[in-house]
Amino acid sequence: MPETNLKTVLDILKDDETGVLTDWIEQADEDGAKRSDLFSEREERDQAASLLRAFRSGVRDGYRDGDFDLEDDYWADLRGILAEITYERVERGVLPSEMASFVLSLKVTMFERLKERLKEEPDRLVNEILLVTKAIDAFAIYTTEVFIREREQVIERQRDEMLELSTPVVELWDKVLTLPLIGTLDSLRAQEVMENLLEAIVAKQAEVVIVDITGVKTVDTQVAQHLLRTAAAVRLMGAQCIVSGISPKIAQTMVQLGVDVGEVKTRSSIRNALTDALTAVGVAILPIERLDRVTAK
Amino acid sequence: MNAASIYSVEGILLVSIRADIADSDIIDLQDVLSQRIADTGARGVVIDIAELDIVDTFVGRVLAQVTSISKLLDAETYVVGMRPAVAMTLVELGMYLPGNRTALTLSHALARMREDGLTDDSAG
Numbered sequence: 001m002p003e004t005n006l007k008t009v010l011d012i013l014k015d016d017e018t019g020v021l022t023d024w025i026e027q028a029d030e031d032g033a034k035r036s037d038l039f040s041e042r043e044e045r046d047q048a049a050s051l052l053r054a055f056r057s058g059v060r061d062g063y064r065d066g067d068f069d070l071e072d073d074y075w076a077d078l079r080g081i082l083a084e085i086t087y088e089r090v091e092r093g094v095l096p097s098e099m100a101s102f103v104l105s106l107k108v109t110m111f112e113r114l115k116e117r118l119k120e121e122p123d124r125l126v127n128e129i130l131l132v133t134k135a136i137d138a139f140a141i142y143t144t145e146v147f148i149r150e151r152e153q154v155i156e157r158q159r160d161e162m163l164e165l166s167t168p169v170v171e172l173w174d175k176v177l178t179l180p181l182i183g184t185l186d187s188l189r190a191q192e193v194m195e196n197l198l199e200a201i202v203a204k205q206a207e208v209v210i211v212d213i214t215g216v217k218t219v220d221t222q223v224a225q226h227l228l229r230t231a232a233a234v235r236l237m238g239a240q241c242i243v244s245g246i247s248p249k250i251a252q253t254m255v256q257l258g259v260d261v262g263e264v265k266t267r268s269s270i271r272n273a274l275t276d277a278l279t280a281v282g283v284a285i286l287p288i289e290r291l292d293r294v295t296a297k
Numbered sequence: 298m299n300a301a302s303i304y305s306v307e308g309i310l311l312v313s314i315r316a317d318i319a320d321s322d323i324i325d326l327q328d329v330l331s332q333r334i335a336d337t338g339a340r341g342v343v344i345d346i347a348e349l350d351i352v353d354t355f356v357g358r359v360l361a362q363v364t365s366i367s368k369l370l371d372a373e374t375y376v377v378g379m380r381p382a383v384a385m386t387l388v389e390l391g392m393y394l395p396g397n398r399t400a401l402t403l404s405h406a407l408a409r410m411r412e413d414g415l416t417d418d419s420a421g
């Protein structure tokens with residue numbers, strides 16, 4: 001059993017490490033993968049050198065069974081280094097395509113050298129080129145995967161933050177709470193909103209709750225359902241729920257959708273809702289001059 | 298019946314349900330409570346479920362039934378002290394308890410009943 005099917009590749013990497021490295025970086029520059037505004041030449045050289053070293057050890061051990069699989073343990077080093085470099089570059093604003101073409105540039109360098117060394121053996125040449133192509137392509141794809149994974153984590157984190165940010169329960173007055181809803185109301189958020197609101201009712205001993213949907217873009221049957229359920233839960237807790245911020249347009253859609261709000265109080269603006277809520281807890285807002293007259297009486 | 302107690306306060310029947318109440322107890326409670334309403338001529342009932350942290354459709358149905366029975370006997374029923382998790386479960390189960398009146402706490406319910414003239418001294 002041969003040690004590796006990529007003997008020539010391995011030899012090239014062993015004998016001519018510096019040459020390959022230099023050519024590779026030059027090639028990458030030509031292919032437009034160089035971003036000297038984002039990372040220095042020195043950094044690029046260091047990164048490329050560590051990649052090459054990992055590539056060499058991968059080639060030495062990773063082809064024993066004649067097949068290539070980036071998930072093999074032999075390639076763990078290379079995967080780690082690739083991921084590290086990708087993270088670093090992505091953070092500085094390098095595009096995923098630039099990262100991929102940086103890796104792919106290694107092909108040209110390797111092919112030229114292979115052609116020279118295997119002039120006499122075309123069969124082997126084709127064979128090694130095929131294998132090396134497969135490997136380098138896999139590296140490039142891997143960098144893209146890392147990039148996407150990183151992006152997805154960012155999205156996930158932002159989604160969580162949004163979920164928390166968008167459900168604040170505000171105490172407007174003694175026993176009066178308001179919940180300004182913003183954006184869309186899907187099932188997950190609706191659940192979160194309801195939970196926060198009910199906990200706040202207990203904590204503040206609130207008697208009236210204003211759910212303001214001025215910031216909700218669209219109200220479909222599902223959103224309406226969530227709103228009504230929230231209102232029902234609030235009532236079960238012993239508080240009153242007013243839904244405010246129903247624009248004329250939303251009122252029209254709700255009627256067209258056949259949404260029946262039942263006994264839930266609805267108001268067009270939070271201003272009207274506030275007046276109602278304050279009346280319910282026995283408080284009024286008056287102009288100061290009138291207040292003087294009232295107290296004088 | 299030992300999982301719930303009925304007290305008479307200002308002519309109002311106060312029922313406190315304990316956390317470990319069993320289904321059979323609830324049936325008993327319904328029985329005893331309707332008898333007490335008829336005997337005392339109470340015009341208000343307050344069911345305190347603050348200790349209850351688990352409800353199912355059965356409890357929900359009994360609550361609704363007690364309310365209807367009380368109404369037939371000319372008494373208003375307030376359910377008070379419901380926990381957030383319980384409220385969410387009931388809504389999830391589609392049990393909105395439309396006939397019940399609700400209040401945050403016992404004192405809220407009593408205050409409102411006084412306003413409505415359901416207590417003894419206010420009626421007196």
